[in-house]
Amino acid sequence: xxxxxxxxxxTGAYEVPDRIDPGRTDLREQFLxxxxxxxxxxxxxxxxxxxxxxxxxxxxxxxxxxxxxWMVAEAGRRGEPPRLLTDRVFTDRVEAERYVFxxxxxxxxxxGGADG
Amino acid sequence: MGDPAPAxxxxxxxxxxxxxxxxxxxxxxxxxxxxVRFYVSCExxxxxxxxxxxxxxxxxxxxxxxxxxxETVPGDCSGSYAAQHQDVHPGSYALIPGGGQALADGxxxxxxxxxxxxxxxxxxxxxxxxxxxxxxxxALILDEQMRPALITGPGGAAALTGxxxxxxxxxxxxxxxxxxxxxxxxxxxxxxxxxxxxxxTGPAPAAWPGPAGPGxxxxxxxxxxxxxxxxxxxxxxxxxxxxxxxLSPDRARxxxxxxxxxxxxxxxxxxxxxxxDIGTWAITDRGPLGLHGTLHNLPMRAVRGARWTGRHHDWRxxxxxxxALHFLADALEDCGWAESFAWTVPAGARSGFYAARxxxxxxxxxxxxxxxxAVPAARVLLxxxxxTYAAYGNSRFWWENPIQEMVQDRLVExxxxxxxLIVHPELGASSYDxxxxxxxxxxxxxxxxxxxxxxxHIRREGYTSDLDLVAWLDRLGPPYDVVTxxxxxxxxxxxxxxxxxxxxxxxxxxxxxxxxxAIADWVRAGGRLMYLGGxxxxxxxxxxxxxxxxxxxxxxxxxxRDQEFQRSExxxxxxxxxxxxxxxxxxxxxxxxxxxxxxxxxxxxYPYVLTEAAxxxxxAFVFDGVTGDVIGDFGAIGGGVVGQEWDNAAGHDLGPxxxxxxxxxxxxxxPPLFGAVRPDYHADLVLYLRGAGAAFSVSSMAxxxxxxxxxxxxxxxxxxxxxxxxxxxxxxxx
Numbered sequence: 053x054x055x056x057x058x059x060x061x062x063t064g065a066y067e068v069p070d071r072i073d074p075g076r077t078d079l080r081e082q083f084l085x086x087x088x089x090x091x092x093x094x095x096x097x098x099x100x101x102x103x104x105x106x107x108x109x110x111x112x113x114x115x116x117x118x119x120x121x122w123m124v125a126e127a128g129r130r131g132e133p134p135r136l137l138t139d140r141v142f143t144d145r146v147e148a149e150r151y152v153f154x155x156x157x158x159x160x161x162x163x164g165g166a167d168g
Numbered sequence: 169m170g171d172p173a174p175a176x177x178x179x180x181x182x183x184x185x186x187x188x189x190x191x192x193x194x195x196x197x198x199x200x201x202x203x204v205r206f207y208v209s210c211e212x213x214x215x216x217x218x219x220x221x222x223x224x225x226x227x228x229x230x231x232x233x234x235x236x237x238x239e240t241v242p243g244d245c246s247g248s249y250a251a252q253h254q255d256v257h258p259g260s261y262a263l264i265p266g267g268g269q270a271l272a273d274g275x276x277x278x279x280x281x282x283x284x285x286x287x288x289x290x291x292x293x294x295x296x297x298x299x300x301x302x303x304x305x306x307a308l309i310l311d312e313q314m315r316p317a318l319i320t321g322p323g324g325a326a327a328l329t330g331x332x333x334x335x336x337x338x339x340x341x342x343x344x345x346x347x348x349x350x351x352x353x354x355x356x357x358x359x360x361x362x363x364x365x366x367x368x369t370g371p372a373p374a375a376w377p378g379p380a381g382p383g384x385x386x387x388x389x390x391x392x393x394x395x396x397x398x399x400x401x402x403x404x405x406x407x408x409x410x411x412x413x414x415l416s417p418d419r420a421r422x423x424x425x426x427x428x429x430x431x432x433x434x435x436x437x438x439x440x441x442x443x444x445d446i447g448t449w450a451i452t453d454r455g456p457l458g459l460h461g462t463l464h465n466l467p468m469r470a471v472r473g474a475r476w477t478g479r480h481h482d483w484r485x486x487x488x489x490x491x492a493l494h495f496l497a498d499a500l501e502d503c504g505w506a507e508s509f510a511w512t513v514p515a516g517a518r519s520g521f522y523a524a525r526x527x528x529x530x531x532x533x534x535x536x537x538x539x540x541x542a543v544p545a546a547r548v549l550l551x552x553x554x555x556t557y558a559a560y561g562n563s564r565f566w567w568e569n570p571i572q573e574m575v576q577d578r579l580v581e582x583x584x585x586x587x588x589l590i591v592h593p594e595l596g597a598s599s600y601d602x603x604x605x606x607x608x609x610x611x612x613x614x615x616x617x618x619x620x621x622x623x624x625h626i627r628r629e630g631y632t633s634d635l636d637l638v639a640w641l642d643r644l645g646p647p648y649d650v651v652t653x654x655x656x657x658x659x660x661x662x663x664x665x666x667x668x669x670x671x672x673x674x675x676x677x678x679x680x681x682x683x684x685x686a687i688a689d690w691v692r693a694g695g696r697l698m699y700l701g702g703x704x705x706x707x708x709x710x711x712x713x714x715x716x717x718x719x720x721x722x723x724x725x726x727x728x729r730d731q732e733f734q735r736s737e738x739x740x741x742x743x744x745x746x747x748x749x750x751x752x753x754x755x756x757x758x759x760x761x762x763x764x765x766x767x768x769x770x771x772x773x774y775p776y777v778l779t780e781a782a783x784x785x786x787x788a789f790v791f792d793g794v795t796g797d798v799i800g801d802f803g804a805i806g807g808g809v810v811g812q813e814w815d816n817a818a819g820h821d822l823g824p825x826x827x828x829x830x831x832x833x834x835x836x837x838x839p840p841l842f843g844a845v846r847p848d849y850h851a852d853l854v855l856y857l858r859g860a861g862a863a864f865s866v867s868s869m870a871x872x873x874x875x876x877x878x879x880x881x882x883x884x885x886x887x888x889x890x891x892x893x894x895x896x897x898x899x900x901x902x
Contacts, residue, residue, distance in 0.1 A: 135175070
């Protein structure tokens, strides 16, 4: 099933899945090794699935010190403050990427996911 | 599926970096001798603030966090001011001064077409006179259960409530009879003949007008005695009619079916025709009293009404089918704040990017403005892309929509400005966002703080990148003037004519057809354009003349736009042209710049790799002093000059003067997956020679952010300087 918004962006040559094959731990490891790196098509589609899933709230990074510290939160409805997913303050945003990817992987693939 | 996604816990309030001082100014650009007024609001607890006028530009690396480089401008507005917390009152409405007189000497009947589009937690007022919640008055509302109700006060008690709720997104005829000694009556039913109606009848409601006499009539809200509105309606209203005496449902339905133009006469006291003057903010009463009104807080015009047949998709062909107004409880045209201070641009002030810096200790805001020249004072003109600043102003899609995280391939950061916006919906949204009912935002106003137009905004695009360009120009030293998009729109070709070189900002995506034509004609006539941005000359917007602070922007071509909206509400009210791509009206970016918008990708940036055409003698001046074939593998945006949004020349054969000097390559998968609007998603560096005129197109939003690399000693700065120098030389290109 395509993901709504993805029907209208991109070249339309690819379809983002709506769930993750839990057996593809190789993709999980590839992401965790370098969350901000260049990823191959299979992983890019999986990451796209985690980001566009309607089953998962919109998660964001609230900057607490510019360029230095972030907190992971769920964006609320318009006008509502974000709600913290954890009290943890991330001083490396790559770690925040790993943390959120792990939560999303568990929600869509259903295994142990990444270490949070 | 696996584990449920965890729900967010404690609200993060207050947000750690949220701004505590914000403001806006009006007008946005001014020439020496003209006055700019500033409007500032401080959070409670701040007693005073300091204001200074500064010229600003990008500073050394890291300036986005440390703050821009500021040059204080002596001015009579510098000083300390008492702080004031100023409220914002969004919500669209129509105000009809004296309209209450149509309700005098009851009984009278009110009938109109209603299409609610949002289920609110509070009553929504369709029509009101006076304020029956606070004193004398009458109001026809939809209650919390979407049932029509008649409120005659005092205290807001309902005199009558209809038994049936109106359906969301469906049109209904709603009619109420009140005043005099007749029993009150309320009824609602479909416009089509033969449908079933629901009605309520009760004792004669309280007399109207009240002791204060007939006042204004308000559509879409109730207005307090102090003049502020509340209880706004979200949805469409059409053809309100007031008649003397009672009105049967059959007669009410027949009146609505006939349309507004044919209702005048007989017992009709007022009949508002929203199909008249659709391009304005006025509404016309076809009745004998001429009770005309005005629109406030941006109700949407040129929208399909209850009598839309489907035969027409353009309101100009059948205005009677577009005789509705779409009221929006969260739309904002004008904060209407009390003036905090004003600045008269002194004689001799240098044209450029300015701001009022307002601060209290660590709390600070920059309120940008632009100083035009009194008369053209340079050969170089920089056009500040204020239409694009306005289009993106107060964007919420970054965190409300997955698209941004996908095109940047990383989580979305929420910085200081957005931490304020995220809990302040009353500041309105951008034309990339939706209203509460899902309606696309089609109008934006600059009479509100635009928190995206801030130096060092965390998105690092638009205004922030333009400050990189300003810093480079100031360092280089050529005299240059600055005007805004609005100035070009109003000044047209005459404004451009004195200049030899026009420089764009980093993202001139939006422009009016008047602007596009003026720049295109100027280049054809021998002007030299330095297009130092990406995704430019792309989308059509309209500036009204009646209220120039409003910009209409129907982004009909992109993203999740509603299909019916795309098909039948694409034509803008204020200029009668289709919103969306300028190419739809025959204006192709490539005709001016030699390139066309290609894609976006906020994950990585790329250098240009030079082509054989870069070695052509016509292009030699561009690369004077440049030795390598890879240009711009550095920069403050993703480490490359091709980034964020970019263009290319694919599919455009514009003749021998059209030189593709370099291209980007080896892109990530983000453009084809999430960002490309056409398959050729590389970027092209283009020189487009047209006899005396020319365009040099860097075709990317990231170019300007690379100018300062290595102390401005780099190939990107060198190339840009080479082109500027040659473009200032009036000798034709050979």
